[in-house]
Amino acid sequence: MADKYTLCLPALRIRQGKHYIYCFGVDGKRIHDFTTVSRVRREDDHLQGYQRPEVLSHINAIRRYLESDGAMLPNAVVLAFDERVKFKVSKTATLVDYTTVGELIIPIDEALPENDKPAWLVDGQQRSAAIRDAELAEFPIAAVGFIADGQDHQRSQFILVNNTKPLPKGLIHELLPDTAGHLPARYARRQLPTRIMARLNNEVTTQSDIDSPFRGLISTPTVPDGYIKDNSVLKMIENSLYEGALYQYRDPRDGSGDEEAMLLHLKIFWGLVKATFPEAWSLPPRKSRLSHGVGIQALGYVMDHLTDGIPARELPTLDLGKPLARLKSVCAWTSGVWEFGNGESRRWNGLQNTPSDVRLLSNHLLRSIR
Amino acid sequence: MKFYFPDSQDLVSPTYDFLHDEYSPLRVRQRDDLYAHEVLSRPPYDGILVSKAIVDGSVRGAGKYTAPQRARLHRLGVRKFFRLPRGVETLGDNGAFNYVEERIPPVTVRETLDFYQECGFDAGVSVDHVIFGYDPDATPETVDTEWAERRLLTLRLAAEFIEAVDAGNSTIQPVGAAQGWSPDSYADSVRQLQSMGYRRIALGGMVPLKTPDIIRCLEKIAEVRRPETQLHLLGITRIESMEEFARLGIASFDSTSAFRQSFMDDRRNYHSPETDYVAVRVPQVEGNSTLKRNILGGVVSQRDAIRTERECLRRLRRYDSGDCPLESVLDALSQYEAITKSEKTYLDAYRRTLEATPWKACSCALCREHGIEIIIFRGTERNKRRGFHNLSVLFKKMKKLTLCSTNGSRRG
Ligand SMILES: [Zn+2]
Numbered sequence: 001m002a003d004k005y006t007l008c009l010p011a012l013r014i015r016q017g018k019h020y021i022y023c024f025g026v027d028g029k030r031i032h033d034f035t036t037v038s039r040v041r042r043e044d045d046h047l048q049g050y051q052r053p054e055v056l057s058h059i060n061a062i063r064r065y066l067e068s069d070g071a072m073l074p075n076a077v078v079l080a081f082d083e084r085v086k087f088k089v090s091k092t093a094t095l096v097d098y099t100t101v102g103e104l105i106i107p108i109d110e111a112l113p114e115n116d117k118p119a120w121l122v123d124g125q126q127r128s129a130a131i132r133d134a135e136l137a138e139f140p141i142a143a144v145g146f147i148a149d150g151q152d153h154q155r156s157q158f159i160l161v162n163n164t165k166p167l168p169k170g171l172i173h174e175l176l177p178d179t180a181g182h183l184p185a186r187y188a189r190r191q192l193p194t195r196i197m198a199r200l201n202n203e204v205t206t207q208s209d210i211d212s213p214f215r216g217l218i219s220t221p222t223v224p225d226g227y228i229k230d231n232s233v234l235k236m237i238e239n240s241l242y243e244g245a246l247y248q249y250r251d252p253r254d255g256s257g258d259e260e261a262m263l264l265h266l267k268i269f270w271g272l273v274k275a276t277f278p279e280a281w282s283l284p285p286r287k288s289r290l291s292h293g294v295g296i297q298a299l300g301y302v303m304d305h306l307t308d309g310i311p312a313r314e315l316p317t318l319d320l321g322k323p324l325a326r327l328k329s330v331c332a333w334t335s336g337v338w339e340f341g342n343g344e345s346r347r348w349n350g351l352q353n354t355p356s357d358v359r360l361l362s363n364h365l366l367r368s369i370r
Numbered sequence: 371m372k373f374y375f376p377d378s379q380d381l382v383s384p385t386y387d388f389l390h391d392e393y394s395p396l397r398v399r400q401r402d403d404l405y406a407h408e409v410l411s412r413p414p415y416d417g418i419l420v421s422k423a424i425v426d427g428s429v430r431g432a433g434k435y436t437a438p439q440r441a442r443l444h445r446l447g448v449r450k451f452f453r454l455p456r457g458v459e460t461l462g463d464n465g466a467f468n469y470v471e472e473r474i475p476p477v478t479v480r481e482t483l484d485f486y487q488e489c490g491f492d493a494g495v496s497v498d499h500v501i502f503g504y505d506p507d508a509t510p511e512t513v514d515t516e517w518a519e520r521r522l523l524t525l526r527l528a529a530e531f532i533e534a535v536d537a538g539n540s541t542i543q544p545v546g547a548a549q550g551w552s553p554d555s556y557a558d559s560v561r562q563l564q565s566m567g568y569r570r571i572a573l574g575g576m577v578p579l580k581t582p583d584i585i586r587c588l589e590k591i592a593e594v595r596r597p598e599t600q601l602h603l604l605g606i607t608r609i610e611s612m613e614e615f616a617r618l619g620i621a622s623f624d625s626t627s628a629f630r631q632s633f634m635d636d637r638r639n640y641h642s643p644e645t646d647y648v649a650v651r652v653p654q655v656e657g658n659s660t661l662k663r664n665i666l667g668g669v670v671s672q673r674d675a676i677r678t679e680r681e682c683l684r685r686l687r688r689y690d691s692g693d694c695p696l697e698s699v700l701d702a703l704s705q706y707e708a709i710t711k712s713e714k715t716y717l718d719a720y721r722r723t724l725e726a727t728p729w730k731a732c733s734c735a736l737c738r739e740h741g742i743e744i745i746i747f748r749g750t751e752r753n754k755r756r757g758f759h760n761l762s763v764l765f766k767k768m769k770k771l772t773l774c775s776t777n778g779s780r781r782g
Contacts, residue, residue, distance in 0.1 A: 056656045056676075060392050114671070185395030242398045243438035253385065255396025301438075305445050359437055 004109045007034065013087055013100040021146045022087060022104055023076070028131030028139040034108050035079060036117040037125050055126060061185055062130035066139065076142040077124025081106075084118045085147060104145070119145070173197070173230050174220050192257055193237045197230065199263055212267055213274040213281070217291070227284035232293035232353070236300035237266070244304030248311065264312040269303045269320065276324045280333035290333040293353030298361040302327075305366055323369040330368045340364050371616050372416035373768050374461055374624035375761065376605075377452070378424060379434045381405055382758070386751045388743050391654065400439060405452060406758040411735050413458050414761035417492075419624045420448060422477065422485045423465030429476050430468050447490035461545070461624075462486040463495035463604075466574060470500045474523065479530045486542050493570065495604075496531035498524040498547035500575045504583060506552045517551050524549045524574075525559060529566050536567075545570045545602065553590035560601075561594040570621075572602040581611050588618035595619050609764065612771050628764040632757035633747065637719065640745050640756055641763040642728045648719040649747035649756060650703065652682045653710060657749060661710050670709060678706045683746070689724065690742035696724055734762045 011024035065071055089102040106118060121128060124143075131139045176187060177195040199209045201218040209215070218233050219226035240246040241257070245265060249258040274281045277290055285292035290299075306320055332338045332348040339345050340360060351357045381403035385394040397403075407413035425440055427433030435443065443451045448460045462485065469476050475497050486494035499520045510518050528546045535544045546568035550556030556573065563571050573591075576584055584606070595601070603615065603623035615623070632639050632649070639649035655661055655675045664670040682702045688694035704717055729737045729744050736755045737744050744756050 056654075057392070060390055061395075064390075064392075114673075188395045239438045242401060243436075243442045247398075247401060250398075252398070252402040255394065255398075301441055304441070308442075308445060355437060362441065 004107075004111075007106040007108055009104045009106070011087065011102060011104040013089075013102055015098040019146060020087070021144055023142070023144055024104055025140050026143050028128055028141045029136075031077070031121070031128045032132060033110065034106050034117055035119040035121045035128070036114050037121045058126050059129045059133065062127055063134045066130055066134040066136065073127060073139075073141055076144045077128060078122040079119045079143055079145040080122050080148040081119050081145050083147065085145075120148075170221050170230065173234065174222060189255075190234075190238075192255070192259070193234055193241060196237050196259065196262055196266070197233050199259075200233070200266060201226065209263065209267075211271070212263075213270045228291045228296065229285070229293055232296040235293070236296050239297070239300055240304055244300070245307040245310070248309060261312045265307065265315065268312065268315045269307060270299075272320050272324055273299055276321070276328065277331070277333060280331075283334060288334045289348060289351055290331075292351075294351045294357050294361055295333065297353075297358045298365055301362040302365050302369065306369070326369055327365060330364065338364070341367075371612065371620060371768065371771065372459075372622035373765060374417040374419045374459075374602075374622060375406070375415040375629070376419040376421065376624050376626050378626065380629065380754055380757070382409060382751055382754050384409070388740070388751075391749060406761055407455060407458060408453060409736060409755075410758060410762050413455060414758065414765040415458065416622070417459030417461055418448075418452060418454070419461045419463060420489070420491070421463050421465030421468070422482060423468035426485070428465060428468040429472055444488050447488075449490065451489075459493070460491045461493045461495070461602075462489065462491040462542075463547075463572070464497055466498050466500045466547075470502060475499050475527070479527055479534055483531065483534050483538070483540070483542070487538075487540060491542055493543035493545050495545045495572045496524075496528040496547045498527065498549055498574050501549050501551050502575070502578070503551055504579055506583070506586070508552055508555075510555070513551060513555075521549050521551070521555060521559060525562055528563055528568070532566050532568060543570060544568060545572050547572050547574050549575050550587070553587045556587045557590040557594050560591050560599070564594070564596055564599055569598055570600045570602065572604050574604045576603065577605045581608055584608075585611070585614060585618070588615065588620070592618050607764070609767055609771075612768070616771065628760040629757035632760050633750075633753035639747060640723070640728060641760045642732065643763060643767065647723040647726065647728055647745070648716055649745050649753075650686065650720050650723060651712075651716060651747040652679060652686070652703075652706065653747075654749055655679050658710060664711065670711075675709050678702065678709050682706050686742055686746065690727075696721070699724060732759065732763075734759050 007030075009024045009026055011022045014021050014023065066073075084107055086105045087102050088105055089100055091101045094101060108118075127141070131141070172187065173190075173194050176191050177198040179187075179191070197218065200212045200214040201216065201220065201223060202209055202212075214228065214233065216223060217226050217228045218230050219228065220230050237246070241250060241262075246257075246262050249261045249265075251257065273290075280288045280290035280295075283291060289295045302323075306318070306323060307315060310318065330339070335348050337345050337347055338351065338361075341364075351361055379400065381400060383393055383397055383403050385397060385402070386392075387394075407415070422428075424433055425435050425443060433440075448454075448462075452460075454460070462482075464475070464477060464482055466475070477497060479497055482497050483494070501517045501520045503514065503517060505513065508514075508517075524547055532544045532546070534540075535542060544567075546563035546566065548556060548559035548563055548571050550559050560571055573587075576587070579587075584603075588601075591601070599619070600621035601619045603620050605625055606623055607625035607627045608615075628641060631641070631646075637648045638646035640647040653661070655665075655672065661670065661675060665672045665675065682699075685694045685699045685702045689696065689699045700717055700721060703720055704715070707715055707717070723745060729740075729742060732738075736759050740752075740755060743752055744759060746752050747756075
């Protein structure tokens with residue numbers, strides 16, 4: 001049998017100009033008892049509701065996080081109440097005049113159809129669905145509510161709340177290596193590559209990586225003087241990790257990897273690149289195609305070609321200097337002309353960081369060392 | 371008779387989570403994923419067929435390989451790239467179907483041979499140009515001139531190909547491609563290829579032909595075929611005619627149809643040695659475009675859809691462990707059919723499948739591991755596993771036929 005009762009939640013009422021907002025805690029498992037997630041639908045030619053459908057992949061990612069150890073959801077969900085919800089003041093005197101302590105009184109009728117529930121979820125649809133699906137007995141969350149003056153008000157709040165910009169990429173590359181705990185899928189995947197890159201680049205923290213040929217050269221928010229684009233190096237590392245020589249250090253069951261071996265592998269190879277082309281290595285991409293995305297990636301393929309399947313500690317026995325020296329006569333990193341054969345040629349700086357130019361240069365380099 | 375499976379980058383992810391329907395966020399495609407020969411206890415084919423067009427792209431489409439994958443195929447060679455066990459052979463071809471609409475093949479003999487050699491194939495098919503038509507009575511004089519030109523071009527390219535193979539001291543076994551539009555024209559192609567020195571010949575362009583027409587061509591070819599010449603049928607299965615094909619000199623063939631039926635056929639999705647079954651459709655709410663549209667349009671409640679979808683899966687799993695009656699499973703499936711607004715009902719066919727529980731009788735590693743999941747038509751991971759299972763069934767059927775075909779060839 002469906003129940004009819006009242007839910008009383010301790011709350012703070014905060015005055016904002018002529019509006020009030022209410023801050024309170026609520027068990028996320030119960031949110032759907034009194035909240036509707038209104039979706040866009042048409043009724044008699046009028047636009048009703050305003051919300052998008054649930055994104056299941058996103059919900060799953062949050063659910064997975066919630067079921068992990070020590071999960072926390074510090075940001076509040078936002079609810080728009082209609083006039084059936086009341087606030088009862090319990091203590092008039094507080095230290096500040098804009099905050100009042102009291103109770104939110106929410107009438108619950110389980111028999112009510114979805115669209116007649118007293119609260120609408122303005123923000124937090126994915127989070128509350130994830131809590132609903134998670135294998136947890138309860139999960140109290142912070143909530144902020146307001147009593148709306150009708151649907152337009154609710155809709156504008158929805159747009160405002162959902163208008164945040166994603167974080168800039170450079171910042172994420174820098175934050176990821178030292179982030180602990182559960183991460184969303186697309187970040188989890190990047191964590192190992194960004195950590196390898198950070199150690200290749202790092203100027204101060206790790207003495208052990210003092211021998212990196214990339215030291216201080218990769219441009220990031222905290223290494224603004226670096227001239228090699230972080231994305232170029234990251235792509236080279238990811239390519240090799242997924243398709244090339246670094247894959248041998250990876251565990252396909254959990255995606256972890258032997259970081260030290262990867263670093264050693266990269267340091268040995270790129271150290272030889274630096275030794276083979278000292279001038280081109282020391283110049284910014286504007287003056288050298290070696291420090292440019294096209295050069296870093298093409299040489300990444302050369303590394304994979306020469307060293308795939310060979311463990312880092314055995315690399316010194318390979319005499320990699322020899323094939324790299326053979327490249328000298330066919331490279332035009334800083335001046336002259338690239339001769340690709342079949343009459344195709346480009347000025348030294350005529351190569352761009354596009355998939356087709358990376359392929360053109362990689363094939364050219366690979367042909368020369370075969 | 372040998373069966374080759376054409377590669378189209380079909381793999382499954384061993385870390386896929388069937389309960390939550392999600393991939394590990396750390397999964398690396400192809401490398402962490404597994405081929406049919408890696409998930410089944412023994413490879414369900416004698417060899418794989420890899421088309422240059424699938425790897426490098428052609429006029430129609432960009433190919434199925436990413437640039438780094440392609441680089442790795444060239445670097446490691448086909449055996450290591452596919453992680454092939456000993457005994458599984460490799461055959462390269464052009465993928466002539468990808469440029470069937472061009473006037474001439476957009477690829478040269480040199481490029482093709484380079485591809486075979488760099489990747490280290492055991493054998494490679496000469497460059498050909500498909501004739502898309504069949505007219506048993508037409509002669510070279512009366513036939514559509516384009517058809518005649520395509521056949522002559524294919525023969526010219528085959529001559530060029532075997533010359534290049536010989537000149538380059540290549541270890542690749544050359545396979546001559548034969549095209550034709552009639553029994554006579556095919557037979558003449560085979561005769562010419564044999565005199566160029568080919569000991570292995572691939573018959574192309576027969577996919578649209580009816581089985582009796584194929585047999586008529588093979589009979590005509592048999593009149594000129596030298597005893598040592600081995601024939602390969604490109605793209606054809608027709609298991610019911612295999613013994614006949616073998617008697618007429620077919621030594622190998624390739625086909626994706628058993629695999630693709632698992633998710634392309636309307637009814638014959640799951641094969642067993644005796645019969646075929648329909649797979650139980652439980653589409654993902656997010657993966658079904660009609661349902662998605664109806665949810666966006668407010669016609670269907672997403673909550674109801676998700677609830678029913680989960681209920682179907684729950685009951686199917688409990689049915690498999692003996693905790694849920696068949697009627698209750700069918701009831702949930704029928705509700706979900708209503709929500710997804712399925713154009714037709716499969717309920718009777720589902721009843722047949724679920725009553726028979728064919729996955730319980732199968733000894734393949736996938737049915738053993740996944741149970742009823744393998745017969746659920748849902749998402750690529752289940753559908754491809756079912757396709758791999760089908761390959762293993764086909765392969766077993768094939769191997770039973772082999773005995774007859776050796777007898778046959780001894781007789782003939
Ligand atoms: Zn099976």
